Amino acid sequence: MKAVTEKISVVEKIGYSLGDLAANLIFQTLMAFIAFFYTDIYKIPPVTASAIIFGGGMFGAFFNPVMGIIADRTNTRWGKFRPWVLWTAIPFGLSAILAFATPNFSPTGKIIYALATYVFLVLVYSANNLPYSSLSGVMTGSMQQRNSISAYRFTAAMISQFIIQVLLLPLALIFGDGDKTVGFGKVMTMFAIIGIVFFIITFLTTKERIVPEKDQEATVKQDLSDLSKNRPWLMMLGVIVFLFITVSLKGGMYVYYFQDFVNREKLGLFLENIGFNGFIDGLNAAFVKIGLHGFQWPEDIATSGFSLFNALATICMIIGIMFSKRLADRIGKREVFKWGIIISATFQLSFFFCAPGAVGAIFLVQILHGLFYGLTIPMLWAMIADVADYSEWKNNRRATAIIFSAMIFGLKVGLSVGGALVAGILGWFGYAEQVVVQSDTTVLGIKLAMSVFPTITFAISVAFLMFYSIDKNMEVQIEKALEERRWKKKENKIQPAPATTNLPGANSILTEVEI
Template identity: 65%
Template sequence: MKNTTEKISVLEKIGYSLGDLAANLIFQTLMTFLAYFYTDVYKIPAHTASVIIFTGGMIGAFFNPVMGIIADRTNTRWGKFRPWILWTSIPFGVIALLAFSTPDFSPQGKIAYALITYILLVMIYSANNLPYSSLSGVLTGNMAERNSISSYRFTAVTIAQFIVQVILLPLVLILGNGDKAVGFENVMGIFAVVGIIFFIITFLTTKERILPPAEQKTSVKQDLTDLVKNKPWIVMLTVTIFVFITLSMKGGIYIYYFENYLSEHELASFLTNIGFNNVINSLNSLLTSIGLVGFHWPEDAASSGFSLFNASGIVMMIIAIALSKPIADKYGKRDLFGVALAISAIAQLMFYFIAPENIGLVFITQIIHGFFYGLTIPLLWAMVADVADFSEWKNNRRATAIIFSAMLFGLKAGLSIGGALVALILSSYGYSPELTMQSAGTINGILLTMSIYPAVTFFIAIGALFFYEINKEKEVMLEKELNTRREK
């Protein structure tokens, strides 16, 4: 048996983390802009976009357990999971580009094209990201190193989130010369190339160390039986579903919140008063002086405010991710996750009480939310890896991918439900991209989706954590006993 508790090099941690940076350039775009892309760019009706997002996403979600069964039974000289990252790298990039392209089809043709490309995208995402996530459970059996790997990984995720939520919309307008359809296609082309390169780096720099015994043979039925008897797995599946419903719902509504709820005049004044517009004007002048005449940051306050709002939260997330590991090492993942998620849920709820003119308080609330949610970011997948250890400890069988596949099912289901809810809520409240000003009822629906609704789904996830039994003491016990078994 290889040493399953050895220190993991910084190079391997960075190499591993680049894979999630690549995947999240696409995933964060789906969470933040898919509903907006369908309704405001590709001009698909909101209620139809809701059906596409839900149907395509749920098909992708149910593909995850199938992919988990396949990955656990993959055997190559490179391991079980690393090959899939290599094999899916180019298809992932190509399909992502197609999904955010806007061919000039009839209304029915647009709907069919959007549905087919979205289904393909979520399926190739599963074939790539499930083995990638499972890889984190077999790089090492050392809990502290696993927390460290998660911190590296989710620092990379947060960088991708920053790129997508802060500069993607300006890049779309810049690279499309104001044409959002062209801009989305050009930006996704760049993301596709970068993603392919990063996936290959992940494949080349990582190593699988925790291997099931050579004589281990289990049936699909046995794997599924182990799952349904694994209480921590059921809890984490529930948590994952509701966390990603929340992330998809609030992430998808931000752009509508800035374009339709906040006071444009007050937002513009806020950006001027804090010096943001001066910085952007200097940047535009610099770009113009070197001949990049067309490269201008968008002038409308909503786009700039949306970017700065996301940036303020993400900066706090990066700080929190750096602090997450030592706090989790001391108090345990479960307790830190629950407390931090509760505070971030309360912050999200507070958006309901902020007047559209009170821009400063909007940003302060986002900073608080970003910090406390950031503490939870590295913990979710590290806890899933602990669930895989719990299953091995309880059943004397290692089935990493099938456990991670269930979590990715939760991720996809949450993404699909949350994204569909954004489009469905907008439709039910009468949203129309053709209107220059939405009705009071529509604006109220946007505000509810920004505040009350995501707070409720966050609190459901928090409630599920009360049934999660792997606390700090049990983490230590699992690590000690499993290492003893593996050495034998």
């Protein structure tokens, strides 16, 4: 029987990462565009859109613990978590298509449709992404291998982010022939099909190596009791809530920032001087030469600036991800995560001091923010897997999915609050989608939501992290202790004790199953 710390192949790491690429095609769209979609495309008032995002998102958030209980108690020949990735693949794609459709209903009908489809999407997302995330905690018992898996996973997530934040608006304009309403529907259909295929690949290429013994399984009451006593879990829950409030708030505000704050004349000159316009002209000419006349980059300056802004940041995040594993192996996940957040938050605050015409400074700040924020991205989910190990170490029971479900609950709360804040802040500061030039008050609100507000929530996230106790030394201690338990259990199976002998602690050990 192979050790649960065996090296994971590159094929399996890539296969696993494709699941996150698929999920993030939808997740990144929710973070960056759901408020914009509701206010500017489906024409729902900002305050109402805020209520839909918050109410629907919170409903989905409270489903996560239920899904965690279900996943931890799923037993199939494929494992506990892999089957859910397969079972939810098609519903996930369908829910995404419906959520970004624009049926011609009355104002009240639009609100009902938007709420119903948003709730459906977040419920399916929970049923898919919770088992998917939990899977990383049972593919291997090695924390270094988990760091590596996380690096692959979040490189894929960054590719999704690049596609969404850089290309979604241009693709919507191209596929819709200038009509964003039509274009959004076509693009989301394409993403849904890609996502279904990738989820199936994830199911086929991954393997669960760590599963609890039948006599180790706990009751729901025991799971909840373990969570309430797990201080690292409580601290990480706080970290995640405020981190995703921040991510959703700033990410959802980018499109308004370029549409209504950044000076278009200065932006156009900047794009011309750095050669971006020349590059796009050459790209368009190449498309025409091969007969793709419909795939012309939109001429809207704000869309081009927004796309390049996100492209540079995403590339820098990927660079940060590449360095994260090496740093985590040396100083520990907690320290990498903490300092990455602190430095990236400092650059986020710097947006407040950028004038509308200071386009170069705006891009430089985003590049530096992306570089340091990228260090934190793989660490988050690897740290949650460590929390699951901590729970097993302390309680002698493995409850991977309930821990991940609680964390994804925090993610959903953060996403809901952050998305609602985007629409709510716009409504509070008087945003009107039908006007070409927003009022000074509205522009100030957009500026604050890009700088001061997310810095505050970043700071709260760091405050919770200060009380997270799993540092580098404890990581090593937990890994060694759990590995020793697992090997002892295997030895006990190979050399069974006499029937009259009771082996203390035998019920607390995990073993590997061969699939």
